[in-house]
Amino acid sequence: MLEKNVKLVNDAFKEYYFKHFELIHVPTRTSEREFGYQKFNDGMTRHLSIKDDKELHLLLMTQVPSDVYCSNAYYSFPNLPISEKDWKGADLIFDIDAKDLKLDCRTSHICCKCNSCQNIVKQGINCSVCGSTKLETISVPCKNCMSESKKEVTRLLEILTEDFGIQKEEIQVYFSGNEGFHVYVVNSDYQTLDSRERADLADYIMFNGIIPETLGMNKQNNSKSALPDVNERGWRGRVAKEIFGSKSKRAKIGQEILSGGYSVFQAKLEDWRPKIGVKIDPKVTMDIHRIFRLVGSLNSKSGLSKIMCKDLENFDPFSDACLLDDEKVEIIANCPISFKLKNKKYGPYEKEKITVPKYAAVYMICKGIADIN
């Protein structure tokens, strides 16, 4: 980030932290967590211990981090190097990100920035000014990205509660501050799972690795009665709903499946996977030493806050998580995409000098599509 931009964003972040201590707290079991932070244009500082809210707030005020993180893991010695921390367990976390959902809308709200000359192009593999191939993709998520991500979260919550028996009170959903959601499970039964075990759990959620036998089809003999029924629970029930839609169609479609045989069914399962599996990022769930953005802190990719979604259905990240103040700021925006913040539309701008509220200015600067004037 350019130095002149850093000053504005840094000041905005500092002001936010100063005004919003009530939103930023250390998580439970504080002394067992690892904390970390980054400053603008600087590397990561990890392996920190923080005692309480007071110490955290002091860090925010003195360091003014661009991003603050905290481990989902519990350690005996959180401030020692990874190999000496003595891992005790970790909350189960799922990451759902709009960019992984392969949504049709995405092409309409991404653009590319040339790393060599900073030129911004809507699409392409070469910079139209200098010809460089080093282009960075910038995404300005839209309403559809968020509503589709919310649908994934809802499907994940259904599996967590119905299949895994996790109580609703043990699940917390957070907007990540940029393009997605983090779902935390705080349940002692799942805390001690290692990385491999979490990977299998993630595969279950993503509908990865299912074999036809699980759904009543095998290589030798088949019968319609062994195929799943819409009233069944778990994946059998969900697949049945997907294949048959309704009970009345069961006989006919069942017959088609049986006549197609094992390998056809296997190929079909593979086809259904992207549609019915929940699109979580398995790498995040598998990682038991990761540090996650701290709840209440700002995301330097957007200037939006990572906040809890108490009412997911009605949650609007572009309003509810947009918490910087609205003092007017003059910037030069080069943003080929329009977007909405706090119900007001911005853009598209073509190297225009504009005056916008600070939260919109920070949003565009963080995205790399505007500079302070």
Added chain:
Amino acid sequence: MIQLGIRDLVKYPFLAETGEYLRDKGFNLEQLGHPDWKPIVEKAYGRIVVATTGQIYGSAIEDFENMDSEILSFVIAIVLLKSAGIPTLIKRFSLSEARRAERYLQRDLLQKKNETKLELPLKIMQDLFSVKVMTKEEDFVISVSDYLKRAVQFHEKEWKLINRRVENGFVFLTAHETVRLIRKELDGYINSKIQAVNIPSIPETFRERVSDLSLLAKKFSEYVTVSSDYPPCIKHAIEVLDRGENLPHSGRFMLASYLLSKGQTTDQIAPLFKNAPDYNERVTRYQLDHIAGSSGKGTKYSCPSCNKLKSENLCFEIPECSGIINPIQFGKKRTANA
């Protein structure tokens, strides 16, 4: 508190109660060294031989006359194995005994209508392995986390959680699957029991069979032949890089750790990444050195397992991959010298 009968001890001779039973009956090692007990020593040796061939020693459970000799043959087998001190035999014996116990556990679980019969197998699983097994409808259920902690050891697809009936935090299992799930722990438990046994000296009558065990062990050395072909995941990664396409970080890590484990040096590996869209020689070398353990904390990273690669969409399984759990095993064929 469950009162164990002698028949339970025949089935599960590794339980702590066996020691009490033998003490109560007045058996000791010195006494078992008497030539009169030679047939039991032979029985014990036979029990080990059966185990080493990969079979399961069968006890005549209904034969009330020989209950003591069944229990004693297990105990003496351990004495013989400990004296010979050959890890491969101890390993084979504990696995075979685990599978034997597994049979009885399964049989006992199947008597689920009879609640008293069910008590012992459930208690063994709870006390020894901390797995709470409950009955539900026609099946047994265990918690998802207990299931995952064990099932990830298996590589057959049917053990993946997605291929299980999962409801309300519980995984449904048959009696057979329930006990299969704890085989490894049962094996580990029996093995640890054997390791913990301390035998100061053995009776003269045992010596011949102890030296026979050394001869027996010689049969089990293995020859390993290695093919020079790369596994499909590695080939794919190399092809992607060759084409100048982007290989995700996890793919690069796999490739580097695989080649390092095959003895290649960072100098040999670094050029492979030259075509990567974001290639930076300094960064590549730094990361390779880190994976190799020659920089950073000195931790040498090993190649990720096939399971992990599957989850990361880096696996391109072919029939030759059958039976391997890590790409580095690809192309190795084991032939037992038996």
